Amino acid sequence: MKVIAPSHLKLMFGSSQPTSRSYPCVQNAQRSDSCGTSRSEWRSTFATLTSKVVTQKTLPMPQVSVGIDHVNGHNRAARVLGMNQKPLSVNDLPPAPMHGGANLRVAYQGAPGAYSEAAACKAYPNYEAVPCDQFEVAFQAVELWIADRAVLPIENSLGGSIHRNYDLLLRHCLHIVGEVQLPVHHCLLALPGVRKEFLTCVMSHPQGLAQCERTLTKLGLNVTRKAVDNTAIAAEHIAANNLRDTAAIASARAADIYGLEILEDGLQDDASNVTRFVMLARDPLVPRTDRPFKTSIVFAHEKGTSVLYKVLSAFAARDISLTKIESRPNHNRPIRLVDDANVGTAKHFEYMFYIDFEASMAEARVQNALSEVRKFTSFLRVLGSYPMDMTPWSPSSSTSHKASSKMNHSYGNVNMAKP
Ligand SMILES: O=C(O)C(=O)C[C@]1(C(=O)O)C=C[C@@H](O)C=C1
Known part of the structure:
Protein backbone atom coordinates (compact mmCIF):
# COMPACT_ATOMS: atom_id res chain seq x y z
CA MET A 1 0.00 0.00 0.00
CA LYS A 2 1.22 3.46 -0.84
CA VAL A 3 0.07 6.69 0.80
CA ILE A 4 -0.31 9.30 -1.88
CA ALA A 5 -1.45 12.18 0.28
CA PRO A 6 1.41 13.70 2.31
CA SER A 7 -0.89 13.96 5.31
CA HIS A 8 -4.65 13.79 5.59
CA LEU A 9 -6.61 15.47 2.88
CA LYS A 10 -8.53 18.34 4.43
CA LEU A 11 -11.90 19.80 3.61
CA MET A 12 -11.08 22.21 0.83
CA PHE A 13 -14.23 22.80 -1.06
CA GLY A 14 -17.63 24.28 -0.35
CA SER A 15 -20.64 22.44 -1.64
CA SER A 16 -20.11 19.21 -3.49
CA GLN A 17 -19.50 19.39 -7.20
CA PRO A 18 -21.48 17.01 -9.34
CA THR A 19 -19.10 14.93 -11.43
CA SER A 20 -19.39 14.72 -15.17
CA ARG A 21 -20.49 11.13 -14.76
CA SER A 22 -23.92 9.70 -14.69
CA TYR A 23 -26.08 9.17 -11.67
CA PRO A 24 -28.71 6.56 -11.21
CA MET A 61 -26.47 -4.03 -22.83
CA PRO A 62 -24.87 -2.19 -25.77
CA GLN A 63 -25.20 0.90 -23.60
CA VAL A 64 -23.02 -0.72 -21.01
CA SER A 65 -19.83 -0.78 -23.05
CA VAL A 66 -19.28 2.94 -22.62
CA GLY A 67 -20.03 3.23 -18.93
CA ILE A 68 -17.89 0.27 -17.98
CA ASP A 69 -15.51 0.29 -15.10
CA HIS A 70 -12.19 -0.26 -16.90
CA VAL A 71 -10.28 -0.31 -13.66
CA ASN A 72 -12.25 -3.34 -12.60
CA GLY A 73 -11.53 -5.19 -15.80
CA HIS A 74 -14.88 -4.69 -17.47
CA ASN A 75 -13.18 -3.35 -20.59
CA ARG A 76 -13.39 -6.92 -21.84
CA ALA A 77 -17.02 -6.18 -22.51
CA ALA A 78 -16.00 -3.64 -25.15
CA ARG A 79 -13.89 -6.26 -26.92
CA VAL A 80 -16.73 -8.73 -26.77
CA LEU A 81 -18.98 -6.11 -28.28
CA GLY A 82 -16.56 -5.47 -31.15
CA MET A 83 -16.19 -9.14 -32.07
CA ASN A 84 -19.75 -10.16 -31.69
CA GLN A 85 -22.60 -8.19 -33.20
CA LYS A 86 -25.21 -10.05 -31.14
CA PRO A 87 -26.65 -7.92 -28.36
CA LEU A 88 -24.76 -8.61 -25.17
CA SER A 89 -26.54 -10.20 -22.28
CA VAL A 90 -25.56 -9.90 -18.65
CA ASN A 91 -23.94 -13.32 -18.76
CA ASP A 92 -21.47 -12.31 -21.53
CA LEU A 93 -19.71 -10.00 -19.12
CA PRO A 94 -16.83 -11.08 -16.89
CA PRO A 95 -17.76 -11.70 -13.26
CA ALA A 96 -18.09 -8.56 -11.21
CA PRO A 97 -14.87 -8.42 -9.22
CA MET A 98 -15.08 -8.42 -5.45
CA HIS A 99 -11.71 -6.78 -5.23
CA GLY A 100 -10.61 -4.02 -7.54
CA GLY A 101 -7.56 -3.85 -9.75
CA ALA A 102 -4.08 -2.65 -8.98
CA ASN A 103 -3.12 0.82 -7.84
CA LEU A 104 -6.53 2.24 -7.24
CA ARG A 105 -6.31 5.39 -5.20
CA VAL A 106 -8.62 4.74 -2.27
CA ALA A 107 -9.81 7.48 0.07
CA TYR A 108 -10.67 6.63 3.67
CA GLN A 109 -11.33 8.73 6.74
CA GLY A 110 -8.70 8.70 9.46
CA ALA A 111 -5.02 8.00 9.85
CA PRO A 112 -2.86 4.89 9.31
CA GLY A 113 -3.97 2.27 11.84
CA ALA A 114 -7.67 3.16 11.45
CA TYR A 115 -10.19 0.39 10.86
CA SER A 116 -11.17 2.23 7.69
CA GLU A 117 -7.62 1.71 6.44
CA ALA A 118 -7.95 -2.03 7.12
CA ALA A 119 -11.29 -2.05 5.27
CA ALA A 120 -9.76 -0.23 2.29
CA CYS A 121 -6.97 -2.81 2.25
CA LYS A 122 -9.49 -5.68 2.36
CA ALA A 123 -11.51 -4.16 -0.47
CA TYR A 124 -8.56 -3.20 -2.68
CA PRO A 125 -5.42 -5.07 -1.60
CA ASN A 126 -3.07 -3.18 -3.95
CA TYR A 127 -4.47 0.23 -3.24
CA GLU A 128 -2.76 3.58 -2.84
CA ALA A 129 -4.09 5.12 0.35
CA VAL A 130 -5.59 8.60 0.40
CA PRO A 131 -6.25 9.30 4.12
CA CYS A 132 -8.78 12.11 4.64
CA ASP A 133 -9.54 14.01 7.82
CA GLN A 134 -13.34 13.92 7.38
CA PHE A 135 -15.86 11.60 5.71
CA GLU A 136 -16.98 14.43 3.44
CA VAL A 137 -13.42 14.94 2.18
CA ALA A 138 -13.31 11.29 1.11
CA PHE A 139 -16.47 11.86 -0.97
CA GLN A 140 -14.94 14.98 -2.52
CA ALA A 141 -11.63 13.25 -3.21
CA VAL A 142 -13.46 10.79 -5.48
CA GLU A 143 -15.68 13.42 -7.09
CA LEU A 144 -12.63 15.53 -7.93
CA TRP A 145 -10.61 12.56 -9.24
CA ILE A 146 -8.01 12.78 -6.46
CA ALA A 147 -9.06 9.24 -5.57
CA ASP A 148 -10.76 6.46 -7.56
CA ARG A 149 -12.72 4.98 -4.68
CA ALA A 150 -13.78 5.82 -1.14
CA VAL A 151 -14.26 3.16 1.53
CA LEU A 152 -16.50 4.42 4.33
CA PRO A 153 -18.13 2.83 7.40
CA ILE A 154 -21.91 2.70 7.24
CA GLU A 155 -22.98 0.54 10.20
CA ASN A 156 -21.63 -1.49 13.08
CA SER A 157 -23.15 -4.56 14.70
CA LEU A 158 -22.93 -3.01 18.19
CA GLY A 159 -22.83 0.76 17.67
CA GLY A 160 -25.44 0.93 14.88
CA SER A 161 -25.52 3.21 11.87
CA ILE A 162 -22.96 5.85 11.01
CA HIS A 163 -25.59 8.51 10.28
CA ARG A 164 -23.18 11.03 8.85
CA ASN A 165 -22.40 8.73 5.95
CA TYR A 166 -26.08 8.06 5.24
CA ASP A 167 -26.60 11.82 4.92
CA LEU A 168 -23.50 12.24 2.77
CA LEU A 169 -24.57 9.46 0.41
CA LEU A 170 -27.61 11.56 -0.39
CA ARG A 171 -25.79 14.88 -0.64
CA HIS A 172 -23.17 13.50 -3.00
CA CYS A 173 -23.46 11.66 -6.27
CA LEU A 174 -21.22 8.65 -5.84
CA HIS A 175 -22.37 5.08 -6.36
CA ILE A 176 -22.02 2.14 -4.00
CA VAL A 177 -19.98 -0.46 -5.91
CA GLY A 178 -19.23 -2.90 -3.11
CA GLU A 179 -19.32 -3.67 0.58
CA VAL A 180 -16.77 -5.00 3.03
CA GLN A 181 -17.51 -6.38 6.46
CA LEU A 182 -14.60 -6.00 8.85
CA PRO A 183 -14.31 -7.71 12.25
CA VAL A 184 -13.37 -4.92 14.66
CA HIS A 185 -11.14 -5.87 17.57
CA HIS A 186 -10.49 -2.99 19.94
CA CYS A 187 -7.55 -2.55 22.32
CA LEU A 188 -6.93 -0.07 25.13
CA LEU A 189 -3.68 1.71 24.22
CA ALA A 190 -1.45 3.97 26.30
CA LEU A 191 2.13 5.22 26.37
CA PRO A 192 4.68 2.63 27.58
CA GLY A 193 4.73 2.35 31.38
CA VAL A 194 1.30 3.92 31.93
CA ARG A 195 -0.93 1.94 34.32
CA LYS A 196 -4.71 1.63 33.95
CA GLU A 197 -5.35 2.89 37.49
CA PHE A 198 -3.84 6.30 36.67
CA LEU A 199 -5.93 6.97 33.59
CA THR A 200 -8.35 9.90 33.73
CA CYS A 201 -9.51 9.92 30.10
CA VAL A 202 -10.25 7.48 27.27
CA MET A 203 -10.33 8.81 23.71
CA SER A 204 -11.76 7.24 20.60
CA HIS A 205 -14.14 7.61 17.70
CA PRO A 206 -17.73 7.72 19.05
CA GLN A 207 -18.28 4.26 17.54
CA GLY A 208 -15.20 2.92 19.36
CA LEU A 209 -16.52 4.31 22.66
CA ALA A 210 -20.01 2.93 21.99
CA GLN A 211 -18.71 -0.53 21.06
CA CYS A 212 -16.73 -0.81 24.33
CA GLU A 213 -19.03 1.00 26.77
CA ARG A 214 -20.02 -2.04 28.87
CA THR A 215 -16.46 -3.36 29.07
CA LEU A 216 -15.09 0.04 30.07
CA THR A 217 -17.65 0.22 32.87
CA LYS A 218 -16.81 -3.34 33.99
CA LEU A 219 -13.11 -2.48 34.18
CA GLY A 220 -14.06 0.10 36.82
CA LEU A 221 -11.92 2.85 35.31
CA ASN A 222 -12.68 6.32 36.59
CA VAL A 223 -12.29 8.00 33.20
CA THR A 224 -14.03 10.62 31.11
CA ARG A 225 -14.81 9.64 27.53
CA LYS A 226 -13.56 11.93 24.79
CA ALA A 227 -14.85 11.57 21.24
CA VAL A 228 -12.43 12.30 18.40
CA ASP A 229 -12.65 11.89 14.63
CA ASN A 230 -11.04 8.47 14.39
CA THR A 231 -9.58 5.69 16.57
CA ALA A 232 -6.11 5.99 15.00
CA ILE A 233 -6.19 9.77 15.38
CA ALA A 234 -6.79 9.22 19.13
CA ALA A 235 -3.69 6.99 19.32
CA GLU A 236 -1.64 9.44 17.25
CA HIS A 237 -2.75 12.34 19.50
CA ILE A 238 -1.71 10.55 22.71
CA ALA A 239 1.72 9.73 21.29
CA ALA A 240 2.31 13.17 19.77
CA ASN A 241 1.33 15.00 22.98
CA ASN A 242 2.90 12.53 25.42
CA LEU A 243 -0.41 12.19 27.31
CA ARG A 244 0.29 9.86 30.24
CA ASP A 245 -3.19 10.08 31.77
CA THR A 246 -5.08 9.19 28.58
CA ALA A 247 -5.69 5.93 26.72
CA ALA A 248 -7.07 5.33 23.24
CA ILE A 249 -9.51 2.68 22.07
CA ALA A 250 -7.97 1.66 18.77
CA SER A 251 -6.44 -1.24 16.83
CA ALA A 252 -3.33 -3.29 17.63
CA ARG A 253 -1.90 -1.91 14.41
CA ALA A 254 -2.33 1.65 15.76
CA ALA A 255 -0.34 0.58 18.86
CA ASP A 256 2.49 -0.60 16.58
CA ILE A 257 2.48 2.51 14.43
CA TYR A 258 2.35 5.08 17.24
CA GLY A 259 4.53 3.25 19.77
CA LEU A 260 1.80 2.59 22.33
CA GLU A 261 1.30 -0.40 24.62
CA ILE A 262 -1.77 -2.61 24.73
CA LEU A 263 -3.27 -2.41 28.25
CA GLU A 264 -6.39 -4.43 27.41
CA ASP A 265 -7.03 -6.63 24.40
CA GLY A 266 -10.50 -7.35 23.02
CA LEU A 267 -12.30 -4.41 24.59
CA GLN A 268 -15.43 -4.60 22.40
CA ASP A 269 -18.62 -5.60 24.22
CA ASP A 270 -19.17 -8.58 21.95
CA ALA A 271 -16.56 -10.76 20.27
CA SER A 272 -18.48 -10.73 16.99
CA ASN A 273 -18.09 -6.99 16.48
CA VAL A 274 -18.31 -6.17 12.78
CA THR A 275 -18.36 -2.89 10.87
CA ARG A 276 -19.84 -2.79 7.39
CA PHE A 277 -18.11 -0.46 4.96
CA VAL A 278 -19.28 0.59 1.50
CA MET A 388 -22.39 -8.85 -1.26
CA ASP A 389 -19.38 -9.49 0.95
CA MET A 390 -19.54 -13.29 1.30
CA THR A 391 -16.14 -13.82 2.98
CA PRO A 392 -16.37 -16.65 5.51
CA TRP A 393 -16.98 -15.59 9.08
CA SER A 394 -13.88 -15.25 11.24
CA PRO A 395 -14.39 -13.49 14.55
CA SER A 396 -11.99 -10.69 15.28
CA SER A 397 -8.91 -11.47 17.32
CA SER A 398 -5.88 -9.47 18.19
CA THR A 399 -3.70 -12.19 16.70
CA SER A 400 -5.44 -12.07 13.33
CA HIS A 401 -5.41 -8.30 13.38
CA LYS A 402 -1.69 -8.29 14.13
CA ALA A 403 -1.06 -10.76 11.34
CA SER A 404 -2.76 -8.48 8.88
CA SER A 405 -1.04 -5.49 10.39
CA LYS A 406 2.31 -7.15 9.68
CA MET A 407 1.26 -7.55 6.09
CA ASN A 408 0.36 -3.90 6.00
CA HIS A 409 3.60 -2.97 7.67
CA SER A 410 5.60 -4.56 4.92
CA TYR A 411 3.86 -2.14 2.57
CA GLY A 412 4.07 0.50 5.27
CA ASN A 413 7.82 0.36 5.65
CA VAL A 414 8.21 1.17 2.01
CA ASN A 415 5.44 3.57 1.35
CA MET A 416 3.49 4.59 4.38
CA ALA A 417 4.11 7.95 5.93
CA LYS A 418 4.73 7.15 9.58
CA PRO A 419 4.31 9.96 12.07
O1 LIG B 1 -12.00 5.24 13.80
C1 LIG B 1 -11.70 4.39 12.95
O2 LIG B 1 -10.68 3.70 13.03
C2 LIG B 1 -12.57 4.21 11.82
O3 LIG B 1 -12.15 3.67 10.83
C3 LIG B 1 -13.98 4.70 11.92
C4 LIG B 1 -14.92 3.67 12.51
C5 LIG B 1 -16.40 4.15 12.36
O4 LIG B 1 -16.66 5.23 11.87
O5 LIG B 1 -17.27 3.36 12.73
C6 LIG B 1 -14.80 2.42 11.76
C7 LIG B 1 -14.88 1.22 12.33
C8 LIG B 1 -15.13 1.06 13.78
O6 LIG B 1 -16.52 0.78 13.87
C9 LIG B 1 -14.87 2.30 14.54
C10 LIG B 1 -14.71 3.48 13.94
Missing part, protein backbone atom coordinates in the same frame (compact mmCIF):
# COMPACT_ATOMS: atom_id res chain seq x y z
CA CYS A 25 -31.03 9.08 -9.62
CA VAL A 26 -34.65 8.31 -10.09
CA GLN A 27 -36.46 11.47 -9.31
CA ASN A 28 -40.07 12.33 -9.43
CA ALA A 29 -41.50 15.69 -8.56
CA GLN A 30 -39.04 16.50 -5.82
CA ARG A 31 -35.27 16.83 -6.26
CA SER A 32 -33.85 16.08 -2.86
CA ASP A 33 -30.13 15.92 -3.39
CA SER A 34 -27.32 17.59 -5.24
CA CYS A 35 -27.16 15.07 -8.07
CA GLY A 36 -27.36 16.51 -11.53
CA THR A 37 -28.77 14.56 -14.41
CA SER A 38 -25.93 14.72 -16.89
CA ARG A 39 -25.90 12.53 -19.99
CA SER A 40 -25.17 8.93 -19.47
CA GLU A 41 -25.87 5.47 -20.61
CA TRP A 42 -26.16 4.59 -16.99
CA ARG A 43 -28.67 7.21 -16.21
CA SER A 44 -30.90 6.01 -18.97
CA THR A 45 -30.39 2.39 -18.00
CA PHE A 46 -31.29 3.01 -14.39
CA ALA A 47 -34.06 5.40 -15.31
CA THR A 48 -35.51 2.73 -17.57
CA LEU A 49 -35.19 0.17 -14.85
CA THR A 50 -36.97 2.29 -12.33
CA SER A 51 -39.37 4.49 -14.25
CA LYS A 52 -41.56 1.84 -15.86
CA VAL A 53 -42.31 -1.81 -15.49
CA VAL A 54 -39.51 -3.63 -17.26
CA THR A 55 -40.53 -6.96 -18.63
CA GLN A 56 -37.45 -7.94 -20.64
CA LYS A 57 -35.01 -10.28 -18.91
CA THR A 58 -31.81 -8.67 -20.17
CA LEU A 59 -30.60 -5.11 -19.84
CA PRO A 60 -30.09 -2.93 -22.91
CA MET A 279 -17.04 1.19 -1.48
CA LEU A 280 -17.95 4.29 -3.50
CA ALA A 281 -17.07 5.20 -7.09
CA ARG A 282 -17.96 7.83 -9.66
CA ASP A 283 -19.61 5.24 -11.89
CA PRO A 284 -22.06 2.52 -10.96
CA LEU A 285 -21.20 -1.14 -11.33
CA VAL A 286 -22.86 -3.25 -14.02
CA PRO A 287 -25.42 -5.23 -12.04
CA ARG A 288 -25.22 -9.02 -12.44
CA THR A 289 -27.11 -12.12 -11.47
CA ASP A 290 -24.30 -14.69 -11.23
CA ARG A 291 -23.37 -13.94 -7.62
CA PRO A 292 -25.23 -12.62 -4.59
CA PHE A 293 -25.89 -8.92 -5.02
CA LYS A 294 -27.26 -6.28 -2.71
CA THR A 295 -29.03 -3.10 -3.80
CA SER A 296 -29.32 0.09 -1.74
CA ILE A 297 -32.01 2.68 -2.34
CA VAL A 298 -33.23 5.87 -0.68
CA PHE A 299 -36.70 7.36 -0.99
CA ALA A 300 -39.05 9.94 0.47
CA HIS A 301 -42.74 10.61 0.29
CA GLU A 302 -44.77 13.72 0.83
CA LYS A 303 -47.20 11.86 3.06
CA GLY A 304 -44.51 10.79 5.49
CA THR A 305 -44.44 7.31 6.93
CA SER A 306 -47.92 6.38 5.80
CA VAL A 307 -46.61 4.83 2.56
CA LEU A 308 -43.94 2.74 4.22
CA TYR A 309 -46.14 -0.34 4.39
CA LYS A 310 -46.92 -0.11 0.65
CA VAL A 311 -43.24 0.25 -0.22
CA LEU A 312 -42.26 -2.71 1.90
CA SER A 313 -45.02 -4.85 0.43
CA ALA A 314 -43.59 -4.25 -3.08
CA PHE A 315 -40.51 -6.19 -1.93
CA ALA A 316 -42.35 -8.78 0.16
CA ALA A 317 -44.65 -9.66 -2.75
CA ARG A 318 -41.58 -10.54 -4.83
CA ASP A 319 -39.79 -12.43 -2.10
CA ILE A 320 -36.98 -9.89 -1.94
CA SER A 321 -35.30 -9.91 1.49
CA LEU A 322 -34.57 -6.57 3.08
CA THR A 323 -31.38 -6.47 5.11
CA LYS A 324 -31.55 -2.93 6.48
CA ILE A 325 -33.94 -0.03 6.93
CA GLU A 326 -32.70 3.32 8.15
CA SER A 327 -34.55 6.59 8.43
CA ARG A 328 -32.95 10.02 8.52
CA PRO A 329 -34.46 13.49 8.76
CA ASN A 330 -35.51 14.85 5.38
CA HIS A 331 -33.33 17.94 5.41
CA ASN A 332 -35.26 19.51 2.51
CA ARG A 333 -38.47 19.37 4.48
CA PRO A 334 -37.88 18.37 8.12
CA ILE A 335 -41.43 19.08 9.39
CA ARG A 336 -44.93 18.85 7.87
CA LEU A 337 -47.61 20.86 9.65
CA VAL A 338 -51.16 19.60 9.63
CA ASP A 339 -53.74 22.11 10.88
CA ASP A 340 -56.91 21.10 12.59
CA ALA A 341 -59.09 24.05 13.56
CA ASN A 342 -60.44 22.20 16.60
CA VAL A 343 -57.33 20.68 18.16
CA GLY A 344 -54.39 22.71 16.85
CA THR A 345 -51.45 21.95 14.59
CA ALA A 346 -49.80 18.54 14.37
CA LYS A 347 -46.10 18.62 13.59
CA HIS A 348 -45.01 15.52 11.71
CA PHE A 349 -41.32 14.82 11.21
CA GLU A 350 -40.39 13.97 7.62
CA TYR A 351 -37.90 11.24 6.80
CA MET A 352 -35.67 9.84 4.11
CA PHE A 353 -35.82 6.05 4.13
CA TYR A 354 -32.79 3.99 3.19
CA ILE A 355 -33.32 0.34 2.32
CA ASP A 356 -30.83 -2.43 1.46
CA PHE A 357 -32.15 -5.61 -0.09
CA GLU A 358 -30.60 -8.87 -1.23
CA ALA A 359 -31.10 -8.81 -5.00
CA SER A 360 -29.56 -7.27 -8.11
CA MET A 361 -30.83 -4.45 -10.28
CA ALA A 362 -30.36 -6.88 -13.18
CA GLU A 363 -33.31 -8.97 -11.93
CA ALA A 364 -36.75 -8.31 -13.40
CA ARG A 365 -38.37 -8.72 -9.96
CA VAL A 366 -36.25 -5.85 -8.64
CA GLN A 367 -37.03 -3.62 -11.60
CA ASN A 368 -40.73 -4.34 -11.14
CA ALA A 369 -40.57 -3.75 -7.38
CA LEU A 370 -38.88 -0.37 -7.94
CA SER A 371 -41.44 0.60 -10.56
CA GLU A 372 -44.11 -0.04 -7.96
CA VAL A 373 -42.19 1.79 -5.22
CA ARG A 374 -41.89 4.78 -7.50
CA LYS A 375 -45.67 5.13 -7.58
CA PHE A 376 -45.74 5.72 -3.83
CA THR A 377 -42.69 7.95 -3.49
CA SER A 378 -41.88 11.55 -4.37
CA PHE A 379 -38.16 10.81 -4.59
CA LEU A 380 -36.34 7.57 -5.30
CA ARG A 381 -32.66 7.01 -5.94
CA VAL A 382 -30.72 3.80 -6.44
CA LEU A 383 -27.51 4.25 -4.45
CA GLY A 384 -25.94 1.13 -5.96
CA SER A 385 -26.26 -2.52 -6.86
CA TYR A 386 -23.14 -4.42 -5.84
CA PRO A 387 -21.73 -7.84 -4.84
